[in-house]
Amino acid sequence: MPTCDECKSFFPLEEDPLKGDCVTREDDGRVQYWMSRPTTAFQEAQECPRFIAKTDKKKEVKDLAGQPEPIVDKKVITWK
Numbered sequence: 001m002p003t004c005d006e007c008k009s010f011f012p013l014e015e016d017p018l019k020g021d022c023v024t025r026e027d028d029g030r031v032q033y034w035m036s037r038p039t040t041a042f043q044e045a046q047e048c049p050r051f052i053a054k055t056d057k058k059k060e061v062k063d064l065a066g067q068p069e070p071i072v073d074k075k076v077i078t079w080k
């Protein structure tokens with residue numbers, strides 16, 4: 001049974017990794033924004049419609065082989 005800890009949207013707290021935030025991208029038809037809600041690592045995610053499994057980093061590298069790496073500036077979020 002999947003838990004929030006296995007979800008891409010789960011960001012654990014540094015001081016207590018069993019607690020964290022569920023951060024999702026929302027779109028109300030006019031604007032897009034990020035929503036953050038508190039959750040726990042062991043919260044059941046089976047019924048969550050927003051659950052997206054974390055991907056295997058090794059698989060991502062394999063999938064990107066031969067392609068240019070995307071330029072990511074983590075300090076800037078750009079909206080289109």
Ligand code: SF4
Nearest residue numbers: 004007022045048050
């Ligand atoms: S509440 Fe849903 S979307 Fe948020 S971290 Fe848990 S499984 Fe993922």
